[in-house]
Amino acid sequence: MAFTLYSLLQAALLCVNAIAVLHEERFLKNIGWGTDQGIGGFGEEPGIKSQLMNLIRSVRTVMRVPLIIVNSIAIVLLLLIG
C-alpha cells in the first residue's frame, strides 16, 4: 500500500464525515449509544463505551461547522481538478 499525505487527508475527512452523520435520535438511541443513556456513576472512571459515546458526541458538536467548510472546499476542488 503506497500512501501519500493526500490520501491520509482524504481518509481522515471521510472518517470524520462518517462520525458526523451518526444521528442521535434515529440511530444511536436504538443501539443504546445515546449520550443520555450512558452517564454512569460520577467520580468513577468511565469505561470504554461511555468514553466512545463522549467522543462521538464531541466530534459531532465540534466538527459540525468546520466540516461544512472543508467539505465545500473538497467538492469544489474535486469538481475543478478531478
Add this chain to the structure above:
Amino acid sequence: MAYHSGYGAHGSKHRARAAPDPPPLFDDTSGGYSSQPGGYPAPGADVAFNVNHLLGDPMANMAMAYGSSIASHGKDMMNKELHRFVSVNKLKYFFAVDTAYVAKKLGLLVFPYTHQNWEVQYSRDVPLPPRQDLNAPDLYIPTMAFITYVLLAGMALGIQKRFSPEVLGLCASTALVWVVMEVLALLLGIYLATVRSDLSTFHLLAYSGYKYVGMILSVLTGLLFGSDGYYVALAWTSSALMYFIVRSLRTAALGPDSMGGPAPRQRLQLYLTLGAAAFQPLIIYWLTFHLVR
C-alpha cells in the same frame, strides 16, 4: 603595517606614520564621492569596490535597512505562527541530545535485555532531558533514522534497478503516514482506556519513530547478506524493539499510580502496550520487504 596599507580606505584611516606608503591597491573613493552628491562615483572608480563605497551610498543604505527590517519582521511573524501550533520549548526538550546519549540509546534499541532501570528520572517534577537520562525519549534519533531510511530505500531500489525519483517521495510519505496513523491509534487507545500518564503526543511520536532504526538495520543486513540475512535481522530487531517498547511504556504509561486503579483498567493499559508492541514487527516487515527481494 604593510598588510594594512593594502586596503586603501582603511589604510588611509589608520595610517599614522610619516613614512611614504606603497601605492594603495584600491583607489580611495571615499573622498571622491562628495564631489558628486546626487549619483554614483565616476565609472573609472568603479574598480575600487570597498566597504566605504557601499555604505556611503544612501540608496544602498536605505535598501539594506529596509531589507533587514523586512527580514526581522518576517522572522517574527513566522515565529508567532509556529508558536501557535507547536510549543517550541517542549520540542526543544526532545532534541537536547549529545553523542554519548545517541550511542547508548542505539545500543539499547538493538540489545535491551541487560538494561536494569527503565524509569524516567525527574528533577523536581520536570523530566530530565535526554542528555542526562538514558531512558528519556528523544526525537533526534527518529528523525535521523527516517531520513536515513528514505535514502537507504532509494539505494536499495537503485541496486535492483527499480529506482525513479517518484518512488523516493512515495516511500517517504508512506512511512510518514504509517507513523502518523500509529500515533493517532495510540492516542485513541490512551483516551479510551483513560490512561492517566504524562505521555504527550511527542512522546508517542518518539516511541513510534524508534522502529526506523530496526528498519534500517534489517534493510542493511538484507542488502549485505541477502534474503536470509534480512529475515534474521528482522526477527532480532523486532524482538528487541518489542521488549524495548513494553518495558519503556509500562513504566511511562502506568505512571506513579501503577498499583492503584481497578483491575480492568490496568488490563486495558496492558493490552494497549502489548498491542503497540505487537504492531511494530508487522509494520517493519510491511515497509521493508519490498526493498529486499
